[in-house]
């Protein structure tokens with residue numbers, strides 16, 4: 001599933017390939033269920049002739065700002081991706097939405113599993129307002145982060161995945177960050193010391209920045225996996241230390257990485273580097 005670095009890669013690509021400033025000449029919706037709260041007719045009517053003023057990321061959402069009261073908020077969910085489609089590709093089996101741009105290009109939304117969602121809203125705050133802070137935002141200081149953790153008894157792994165607590169992390173980068181910070185995924189958040197909390201914030205930032213630098217993580221090359229706008233796999237998979245590496249040695253200490261299930265999600269830990277602490281002491 002695309003997480004912050006993958007979504008950022010797509011947003012950066014859309015900007016680099018001059019999607020901003022384009023007029024949407026036409027829209028075709030082939031799979032109406034992709035639209036969260038409107039009909040294909042209304043969706044096409046409201047977007048036609050609009051200029052894409054900005055494209056940005058918030059959490060795992062891509063936001064297209066068209067006008068003060070017209071914003072397209074896209075969530076790629078499991079397997080959504082965008083690319084510029086040639087004439088033959090426009091009719092591809094997994095192409096569900098097509099945007100014809102003013103310069104003649106066709107931007108295709110491709111989604112093998114069809115879980116992605118497009119919301120056309122007058123106020124993006126309706127969706128984005130529920131999200132927690134951006135992990136790379138400097139306003140998220142170590143002090144504020146420590147206070148956020150101290151208030152929560154929930155175990156740290158599911159808390160990191162909770163988009164209303166912090167936006168943009170998914171299973172891959174949460175596991176990598178916890179390993180990087182020597183924190184066991186079952187630790188109650190309020191049990192982390194100030195030092196551990198700071199280390200975790202640094203680790204979250206380190207793994208996300210690395211993911212962005214490597215243009216995302218693609219776990220395979222099939223159509224379900226992340227690919228950039230140019231349809232290239234991300235380069236971050238070879239940098240993963242624990243995610244999907246169960247049974248292989250921890251790159252830090254050599255102990256064999258284990259797979260656990262935490263809140264119904266596969267979780268990967270080093271049993272030596274990430275020791276489970278005793279019963280909750282601080283909270």
Ligand SMILES: [Zn+2]
Nearest residue numbers: 250253270273
């Ligand atoms: Zn280790």
